[in-house]
Amino acid sequence: MEALIPLLLVAAAILAVPPAAPDKPFHSAAVVAGFSLLLGNYLWWRLTVTVLPAQGLSFGTGFVWAVFLGELWLWYETLQLSLILLRRTDRSPEADAHEARLEGRPPDDLPAVDVMIATYNEPLDVLEKTIAGALALDWPRARLNIHVLDDGRRDWLARYCHERGVNHITRDDNAHAKAGNLNAAFRRTEAPFILVLDADFVPQRRMLMRAIGFFDDPGIGIVQMPHHFFNDTPLQTNLDMRASLPDEQRFFFDTIQPGRDGWDCAFCCGSNGIIRREALDAIGGQMPTESITEDMLLTLAMLRKGYVTRYLGERLAVGLAPETLDAYFVQRGRWAQGGIQLLYTRRGPLGPGLNLIQRLFFNPSHWLSQSICQPLVMATPAIFLLTGAPPLLQASFEDVARYQLTTIVAAFGFVHFLAPRDFAPVASTVEGMLQSFRLLPLVLATLIRPRGHGFKVTPKGSDAGLSREDRFTIVVALSLILATGTGLFLNADFGTRIVGAGELLPVVAFWSVFNMLVLLIVMTMAVPRPVFRAAERxxxxxxxxxxxxxxxxxxxxxxxxxxxxxxxxxxxxxxxxxxxxxxxxxxxxxxxxxxxxxxxxxxxxxxxxxxxxxxxxxxxxxxxxxxxSNLPAARPTNSVAISGLTMLARVFEAAPDTRxxxxxxxxxxxxxxxxxxxxxxxxxxxxxxxxxxx
Structure with a gap:
């Protein structure tokens, strides 16, 4: 019972301490300091008691170190997240003032804006929405130049653009994919501000009025706005949680980007961003092309020239989320590849000209932890149960409760303290695992050979095709469930027990059951449900x-x-x-x-x-x-209300989409x-x- 005292004290603190507030910085600093001390004490115990005693070159020693290093990486991610969340901003009051000032100006006094819609192979049912939305922007038409940048060189699109009164721009080749497409258009246009839109993002009428005023600050190179979606993601659809489960990008755009903004480390996200041409000219007049995530490299290049990216967290454009699992994995794979490529370029986070915070916040640690560490966490119980090699040496049940369990509970409470409405631990774990199986081989291949990977466009609209089950994810998840279940079954009987008489078995048994439930939900997410609507209602x-x-x-x-x-x-x-x-x-x-x-x-x-x-x-x-073009403001999410039991209940309700x-x-x-x-x-x-x- 004595071993549970630290855990009970942490639980009491979580219940007693009110959420972080911008007007109480010392309150937040005290909580951060307290958690840091607790984590430091835990990691010292992990290293000195459960890791360093491992001797020699053996599978058991390698396993102990692999688990520890993977856990260490995840704790680094937690501390980085907490640092980001300490400085969250809300730029809406500034946008209100800018909008009121711009509305009072004569139309001829407003700056010219080039709207660039980048497209490659998107069908008309996708492009027409973005073009119509651009035409509806609340900005003088004489000061608005709308360009459709067509890397598909389609004659029908040229005719459509002519009918709509917008410019159709093509080039002779597709070098450097989207970045090259934009660069070709930059050389043929001259407005002082450039609104970049993906082919599937519809700007809201007030977008320019809300955002252009931020450029009165000469140090701002980009104003980035969040990605919101008018359709449900495959994850929401496959679990039949369209209303209760926010799309998985909400935590990034509603919580992380405002925090990064407070450190002047927000970054361009490819679409829904406005670029100052003067800042673009300062870095050579074009998007960087060393990575397929040219948007983040653009932010880093501008940071090195003294221009920051400002973040306005309002729903000022809505887009088309990936409609199928295939499209979803194509998109996430491209992001992961591009993030890792940043490590291999001089203009990335390891190159000269950045401070320590910028290097920390722009390194692609998230993709490494998600694709490597999370699968390791899922596989660890099965490895222990089937080989007898413990992940922690010399750890009693009391030690695990006193140190590890207490720190894990404190970490969940700590993130909840910083983002009380936005963090859903079970949902984020499940969504991360769904991606990790697909990303692991891709990430490893990119680490070994960062170049030579083609730019894959996310299939959208009528080109997205029908949803189909992701058999690879199903096979991997089912294999882990069977391996873990077999290990539990064998070790339940003294006659077949592989694990010794150590006290870790109850802890690993609980860990195993949790993992199997998560994997069961992942398998459900990998099987599509029927979709009976032709378009979003x-x-x-x-x-x-x-x-x-x-x-x-x-x-x-x-x-x-x-x-x-x-x-x-x-x-x-x-x-x-x-x-x-x-x-x-x-x-x-x-x-x-x-x-x-x-x-x-x-x-x-x-x-x-x-x-x-x-x-x-x-x-x-x-x-x-x-x-x-005139959707209401996005409703705030309440991720705390998303329970693992609700997600688990959907396991028995899914059906394939054959319609x-x-x-x-x-x-x-x-x-x-x-x-x-x-x-x-x-x-x-x-x-x-x-x-x-x-």
Whole structure:
């Protein structure tokens, strides 16, 4: 019982100490100092008692040192995170002041802005949203130059850009991928500020008004804004936790980037960033090309010239999250490769011209710990149970409780103290493990041979394909579960026990069960659920009208997307049969061609589910802008509410996705509108319009 006293004291402190507050720096400093002392005491015990006694060259000695070094790396990550979180900023009050000042200026006094939309092979259903969003930016059109940088050199996109009144820029080759694409456009443009957008990120109307004012500070080279998404990620979908599980980038963009901003170490994230051309010229007038993560190298190059990246943590653009596991792994693999490549370039974090904090914060330790250390943590119980080689020498159950368990609980409490609403330990563990199995071979290959890896574009939109299970992750996770379970089974009987009579067995048994549950959730995440929507739906409470040759009926929009809408009619619509056509009069858009697909009941009221058939053109742009260009501020997450039990409950509910997207079926079937509806709306069908553009 005496060994539990430190653990009980730590638990009491976690419950008693209020969360960190910006106006109480000494309070935060005291907690940081207390945790640092506790961690230092633990690591001294680990090294001197459980590691150094290992002698000779043997598997057991190597295993002890491997576990210790992996754990040491994870503790380094924890301390780095705590340092970052100590200085979180909120730039919204500054943005309010800048916006009010800019709105008071005559339009001709506002600076010119080049909007650059980088694209390679994205389809029209992705690009049209970004282009329409750029056209809707609240900025004088005469001071706004919109450029679509097409590395795919597509004739149909050139025609589409001409119709939309935006510039279509190409080059002769695809050297240096996205960075080279941007560099080619930099040489052909001259506005003092450059807004860079990925092909799938739709800017909000107020984006420039909120962000441009920060450049009044001559020391700011980039203003970066977060990545938010209008669709669910594969992780949210596969666990059926769309509403309760935040997308896994929220912790980075809502918590880590504001902390980095406080140290002047925020960095450009590829999209949703505005670049000062003067700062770009100071580093040679182009993006660095030594790494496929050119955005972070851009920030480092500007830091060396005295320009910082400022972070404005507001939802000022929304994008398309990876829609399938394949796309998700392509994206994360590219980030991991690029991060590790930074170690091998003179302009990376190990090169000259940076201070100690900048070197610490820009090293790619996260990718190394996630891809190497986390799998080691998962495999350690199985190795111990099947070989008898202990991960800790000379450690009793009391020692583990007094030192290790106490420090682990303190670490969770410490991060919760710094970010009380944003840290979900179980969710972050599961999401990290899902990535780690795929990243491990990629990271090792990049460490050995950092160059020669091609730039892989994340598949998006209709090019993303159908979700399919990730068999590699399933096989690896299942193998670890079976190995760990076999070890537990063998050591449960004295006749087959491999582990000696040491006191570590109860601790490792608990560790094993936790690991197997995490791996079970990882396997569930690796199997997609059915997706029945052709496009993301937005909830809406807005009147509309249903127009048919027979009658016009008032209705209320319940939810709407680019491909469908659910309405609750106020009058009789019994004469409208499934498959029948109607014109939906939507506020701010006009009359939209729609075909009835189903009837539903909404809170006791009759509902009608329509399929929208709105081809590329001005009216479709208006619908895009209505849905994507003026979204409300993001709701704060409450990650504490995400329990491991909730995630575990989803294990038994998943099913594979074998359904063809509904939107594709609709477009295949419809080739012409009824004459009365075509005359009323002046529209062709989507399929006919796409053929016309092509």
């Amino acid at each position: 937005f909830a809406m409470d807005e009147p509309c009208r249903i127009v048919t040759p027979a009658a016009t009926v008032g209705a209320e929009i319940v939810n709407i997307s680019m491909s469908g809408v659910l309405v609750a009619p106020d009058g009789d619509t019994s004469k409208l049969a499934p498959g029948g056509w109607a014109g939906l009069e939507v506020g701010g858009v006009g009359i939209v061609p729609a075909r009835l697909r189903r009837r539903a009941v909404i809170d006791g009221r009759n509902g009608l589910g329509f399929e929208i058939h709105l081809p590329p053109g001005p009216k479709r742009d208006l619908l895009i802008q209505k849905l994507f 063809r997207p509904a939107e594709a079926v609709a477009r295949d079937e419809v080739t012409a509108l009824p004459d009365w509806l075509a005359e009323m709306t002046g529209e062709l069908t989507f399929a006919a319009r796409e053929r016309e553009i092509a």
